[in-house]
Amino acid sequence: MPTHPSPEELYRHSLRLLLAKDIPAWVGLWAEDGVMEFPFAPPGRPERLEGRQAVAAYMRHYPDHIDLHDFPDVRIHQTVDPGTIVVEMRGVGRLVQTGRPFDMTYIAVVRVEDGRFTSYRDYWNPLAVQQPGLDFAGSDAR
Template identity: 35%
Template sequence: MSTLSHEQAEQLIQLFADRYIRKDYAAFIDLFAEDIVFEFPYAQEPNPKRLEGKAALKEYLEKLGKVLEITSFTAPIIHVAAGAPVFFAQFGASGKNLVSGRPYEQSYISVVEVQDGRIVRYQDYWNPLA
């Protein structure tokens, strides 16, 4: 098990945010391992709680892009786990719900595991009421 530097974690989450906002989903997906496990522990029906693999993540992003537009992320606060390739990121997002037209404001805590420079597991904790 390798460790992860604060700089590596910071760079990865910055690429994550930049590519997502630019809607460069091909480059965004490239941040993840083929067998990525992406989890949403607080998701409510009909939203998925777990995605497995890049194809499932891509399909999810395409659907999400039709209902939600995120226009900015706040600067993340990053905590790197000691002796493990895992980091925690706290950040906010602003945007618009494309269905209702209402503003979207969200706070996130993400637990991210990295292997060989790619994200292998991403746990996305967010407020489902937002």
């Protein structure tokens, strides 16, 4: 019987891949039919991405827009479902186009099955996309 990383281990690994700007490896952590959702997406931004290919298209140019430096204050909460975690964290870095600081707070509800992300609901702050110079992942997926 194969062993898989725990949801927390998989999530922490995914953060290391984002910091390394290894988007193909990050996308490789997704189940083929995984779903990424943005419940607070403003008009013009995607609300739901269905399948690994849609997630890949959304994330492809992320490092061209945001240069992530760190994820301080990562807190991962277990739920009664062993495959589901709730994550509170900050992503900090700089906006590539303007050089301005990037500092975003995230809350995510993440489901993992067989060592792959199957569901990821990202409750990010939609007001942040109104900052000048912040046009990031998702611009291809509209």
